[in-house]
Amino acid sequence: MENENWLYSDRVKEHFINPRNILLNDQEFDYHARGMVGNVMCGDQMVMYIKVDPEKLTITDCKWKTYGCASAIASTSVLSEMVKGMTLEKAYSLTPKDILRELGGLPDRKIHCSVLGDKALRAAIDDYYMKHGMSDKVKTDLKSKLICECQQINQEDIEEAVLEGVRNFKQLQEKTKISTGCGKCEPEAKEILKKYINKYFSD
Amino acid sequence: MNKKIIYLDNNATTPIHPEVAEFMIDNINEYGNPSSLHTLGRRARALIEQSRQQIASFINARAEEIIFVGSGSEGNNTVLQSIACSSLRCGFDHCNKRKIITTSIEHPCIVETSKCLKDKGIEVIYLPVDRYGKIDLNYLEDNLDEKVGLVSVMMANNEIGTIQDIQRISELVHHKNALMHTDAVQAVGKIPVDVRKLGVDFLTLSGHKIYGPKGIGALYVSSQAHYCPLIRGGHQERNRRAGTENTLGIVGLGKAIEKRSEEMELDFNRISNLRNLLKQGIEKNIEDVHFNGHPEDCLYNTLNVSFSGAEGESILLYLDLEGIEVSTGSACSSGSLEPSYVILATGLDELWAHSSIRFSLGRENTEQDIVFVIDRLKQVIKKVRSMSTIYHKGKCNGK
Numbered sequence: 001m002e003n004e005n006w007l008y009s010d011r012v013k014e015h016f017i018n019p020r021n022i023l024l025n026d027q028e029f030d031y032h033a034r035g036m037v038g039n040v041m042c043g044d045q046m047v048m049y050i051k052v053d054p055e056k057l058t059i060t061d062c063k064w065k066t067y068g069c070a071s072a073i074a075s076t077s078v079l080s081e082m083v084k085g086m087t088l089e090k091a092y093s094l095t096p097k098d099i100l101r102e103l104g105g106l107p108d109r110k111i112h113c114s115v116l117g118d119k120a121l122r123a124a125i126d127d128y129y130m131k132h133g134m135s136d137k138v139k140t141d142l143k144s145k146l147i148c149e150c151q152q153i154n155q156e157d158i159e160e161a162v163l164e165g166v167r168n169f170k171q172l173q174e175k176t177k178i179s180t181g182c183g184k185c186e187p188e189a190k191e192i193l194k195k196y197i198n199k200y201f202s203d
Numbered sequence: 204m205n206k207k208i209i210y211l212d213n214n215a216t217t218p219i220h221p222e223v224a225e226f227m228i229d230n231i232n233e234y235g236n237p238s239s240l241h242t243l244g245r246r247a248r249a250l251i252e253q254s255r256q257q258i259a260s261f262i263n264a265r266a267e268e269i270i271f272v273g274s275g276s277e278g279n280n281t282v283l284q285s286i287a288c289s290s291l292r293c294g295f296d297h298c299n300k301r302k303i304i305t306t307s308i309e310h311p312c313i314v315e316t317s318k319c320l321k322d323k324g325i326e327v328i329y330l331p332v333d334r335y336g337k338i339d340l341n342y343l344e345d346n347l348d349e350k351v352g353l354v355s356v357m358m359a360n361n362e363i364g365t366i367q368d369i370q371r372i373s374e375l376v377h378h379k380n381a382l383m384h385t386d387a388v389q390a391v392g393k394i395p396v397d398v399r400k401l402g403v404d405f406l407t408l409s410g411h412k413i414y415g416p417k418g419i420g421a422l423y424v425s426s427q428a429h430y431c432p433l434i435r436g437g438h439q440e441r442n443r444r445a446g447t448e449n450t451l452g453i454v455g456l457g458k459a460i461e462k463r464s465e466e467m468e469l470d471f472n473r474i475s476n477l478r479n480l481l482k483q484g485i486e487k488n489i490e491d492v493h494f495n496g497h498p499e500d501c502l503y504n505t506l507n508v509s510f511s512g513a514e515g516e517s518i519l520l521y522l523d524l525e526g527i528e529v530s531t532g533s534a535c536s537s538g539s540l541e542p543s544y545v546i547l548a549t550g551l552d553e554l555w556a557h558s559s560i561r562f563s564l565g566r567e568n569t570e571q572d573i574v575f576v577i578d579r580l581k582q583v584i585k586k587v588r589s590m591s592t593i594y595h596k597g598k599c600n601g602k
Contacts, residue, residue: 025591041553043533065590
């Protein structure tokens with residue numbers, strides 16, 4: 001949906017006007033785990049709080065707060081409805097594409113803002129795993145895996161670059177200087193680049 | 204849904220003045236090429252020259268010092284690029300003048316062109332500003348040496364409205380034999396602009412910021428100043444800007460200028476009052492705000508406010524849903540979030556920049572509009588802050 005009137009797709013607009021499961025400042029919520037991502041200095045931050053059924057390992061309730069833009073608000077609102085009753089494992093594997101499908105799509109330039117919700121959710125699930133002796137299930141290490149030793153570029157840097165518009169290896173190099181040292185990481189970097197473009201932008 | 208729109212984004216562009224629209228429609232069939240010698244050509248030429256004279260009179264220039272260009276950005280590009288021209292045809296000896304001075308709060312068309320000049324080997328100095336957006340004159344003096352070919356300082360800032368002392372700056376610049384340019388796109392038509400008094404060599408203005416049409420601007424070039432065209436290959440504009448003239452745009456610009464000269468003073472009083480009403484309404488009803496820009500030397504129509512803890516784009520879009528149109532210093536585009544470099548230059552941090560909203564008023568706004576805006580703004584800020592991760596931490600009890 002490359003419609004410039006994106007805000008007025010009924011579903012986005014509706015979730016933006018009435019965001020679900022927001023934890024308002026004067027409300028209380030007894031949560032089991034919490035995940036925070038983003039940085040207010042970069043203009044966006046998201047906190048996700050979850051309650052978990054310890055037997056079934058399902059999410060029974062979730063709340064969130066944000067300092068973020070309209071698409072972050074709408075997409076996290078949709079996400080918060082999707083995950084209730086979902087197993088931690090299933091929730092962990094949700095991708096921005098799943099959320100966008102539910103939301104009816106967003107313009108490419110807005111996808112960057114809409115990934116905050118699922119990232120915060122994964123951080124909250126990791127937090128739950130850590131607190132309940134299941135640290136073996138935590139997968140966050142993957143994100144910070146160093147790909148290019150010469151330029152100190154990790155997997156997450158490649159993901160960020162894709163979200164900011166990078167669509168081929170040349171652009172990735174211009175942005176991050178990846179594989180410009182010894183060059184041995186190039187095949188892996190290309191592989192990961194392809195994975196993220198596919199994850200966020202292919203249909 | 205034909206909701207009433209309250210347009211408070213007049214620094215981005217303005218609605219066309221009804222009399223300008225009428226005049227343009229009256230002349231829409233003047234298709235003659237102004238360079239043609241026959242009747243139709245001469246008629247188009249007369250319209251263009253009338254407009255040129257109107258603009259010249261308005262800024263106290265001579266008609267032959269006005270060049271029509273396609274936009275304010277084109278005017279600014281033309282002036283800056285001329286400094287890097289090393290063509291022998293140019294007739295200007297730049298060998299010892301390979302340095303320009305500009306500011307950290309210019310419009311992107313100056314900022315980006317300066318970067319390009321730097322790549323071409325020109326030294327570029329960006330003057331810092333104080334917390335109100337005023338440039339540091341001492342810093343200017345310290346950097347003004349015989350190598351400086353051009354100094355470009357915007358007269359009034361589009362985002363925060365701060366007005367610079369161009370007259371004083373021109374004096375300093377001319378004292379060192381450099382040329383002085385001012386981007387007066389936001390100033391012309393709002394505050395008095397007199398090129399002789401200001402002492403500038405170049406000045407840029409634009410049609411669509413003064414209730415005129417888009418796609419037309421004008422460049423004042425002092426008859427004493429060196430000039431090098433950006434667009435070559437035609438005798439138009441006395442060889443200074445090639446391309447068949449945009450007759451209709453020029454006609455509209457002339458009329459817009461005429462209307463400004465009639466209405467400027469009245470607007471000044473009326474819109475100043477509306478802006479004060481808005482400012483007081485915000486101060487009275489909303490806590491934790493910061494007003495950006497200079498408390499006195501500021502465009503009378505511009506109010507830039509940062510609302511602590513509330514993200515700008517969501518404020519903008521919630522206001523949009525109420526029919527209120529503003530802009531923000533938190534640009535969520537092309538992938539990443541870029542805070543306003545103008546607000547950062549005044550020393551505020553990214554968070555304040557991401558929380559900033561610009562209200563720029565215009566001739567169509569009424570007191571009733573402003574009362575409505577204050578009421579809705581109060582609700583929107585409350586809503587955005589209530590979901591904010593950083594404004595009053597929510598009471599959460601982790602188990």
